[in-house]
Amino acid sequence: MNVSDIQLVLADAGYYKGAIDGTAGPKTYSAVAAVEKLHARSYRKPPDRWSRRRRLIGAAQAVLHAGGFEPGHIDGYVGHNTSEALIAWRSKKAGVSWSVPIVPVKGARTHANQALFPRQSDMHTFYGAAGGPQCTAGEVVLPFPMLLAWNKQQVIRRFFCHEKLARPFTDIFRHAVKHYGQADIERLNLNIYGGCFNYRKKRGGDTLSTHAYGAALDLNPAKNQLRWGADRAQFAHSDYEPFWNIVMAHGGTPAGYAWGADWMHFQFARL
Numbered sequence: 001m002n003v004s005d006i007q008l009v010l011a012d013a014g015y016y017k018g019a020i021d022g023t024a025g026p027k028t029y030s031a032v033a034a035v036e037k038l039h040a041r042s043y044r045k046p047p048d049r050w051s052r053r054r055r056l057i058g059a060a061q062a063v064l065h066a067g068g069f070e071p072g073h074i075d076g077y078v079g080h081n082t083s084e085a086l087i088a089w090r091s092k093k094a095g096v097s098w099s100v101p102i103v104p105v106k107g108a109r110t111h112a113n114q115a116l117f118p119r120q121s122d123m124h125t126f127y128g129a130a131g132g133p134q135c136t137a138g139e140v141v142l143p144f145p146m147l148l149a150w151n152k153q154q155v156i157r158r159f160f161c162h163e164k165l166a167r168p169f170t171d172i173f174r175h176a177v178k179h180y181g182q183a184d185i186e187r188l189n190l191n192i193y194g195g196c197f198n199y200r201k202k203r204g205g206d207t208l209s210t211h212a213y214g215a216a217l218d219l220n221p222a223k224n225q226l227r228w229g230a231d232r233a234q235f236a237h238s239d240y241e242p243f244w245n246i247v248m249a250h251g252g253t254p255a256g257y258a259w260g261a262d263w264m265h266f267q268f269a270r271l
């Protein structure tokens with residue numbers, strides 16, 4: 001997200017009246033201050049001690065949030081939710097669709113254990129209501145530390161998921177580190193945590209995300225972007241085949257295999 005994007009978002013919402021010039025000057029910062037004051041309650045923490053760059057991003061996030069574009073936490077960091085929220089906002093302004101069609105890959109690789117988990121259309125029967133307390137009641141203690149994708153200073157040693165999935169998530173990472181070793185886990189960026197539970201709609205769609213059940217996990221989103229196919233996505237490389245085989249053997253469904261996009265993502269639900 002560059003300064004021009006931020007100026008456009010702030011101008012569209014009526015906070016910024018200056019030029020869209022990509023340079024954050026006094027007019028941009030007074031718009032940022034106005035957003036911070038008016039939307040103080042939607043900020044996760046007060047932005048008083050944030051860097052100027054973080055404050056700019058935070059203001060754009062607050063405005064996108066108020067507009068219903070679901071940028072994730074208003075924390076001043078550009079993660080994939082914030083990037084997608086900006087794409088959604090831009091698409092709406094341009095009057096174009098931003099949806100990502102989910103078309104099953106013909107002859108996709110599968111594993112019999114995936115049948116242990118429901119189809120996407122039947123998740124509520126198996127998992128209960130999306131966003132309910134059971135969706136974060138499972139604790140996954142990681143066998144190796146991960147780094148938070150949008151703020152790599154932050155080390156992740158555990159995360160919360162649906163109570164039915166703590167076991168398979170944990171086993172996947174135990175097997176993965178056994179197979180690759182910690183050095184290769186890091187070299188392959190399998191230690192970049194992109195989020196599990198998140199009550200939101202599917203990115204690029206109108207239905208509820210499998211993340212809303214705590215039944216999906218994203219890894220290294222920057223190199224496996226939502227719209228990228230196997231030609232661009234890092235995790236489509238053959239180095240990751242053992243990892244995806246481990247995921248499927250524990251009942252998970254990799255998006256890359258199942259619908260050929262969103263290679264960062266796997267879930268405990270079949271199409």
Ligand SMILES: [Zn+2]
Pocket residue numbers: 211216217218264265266
């Ligand atoms: Zn995901």
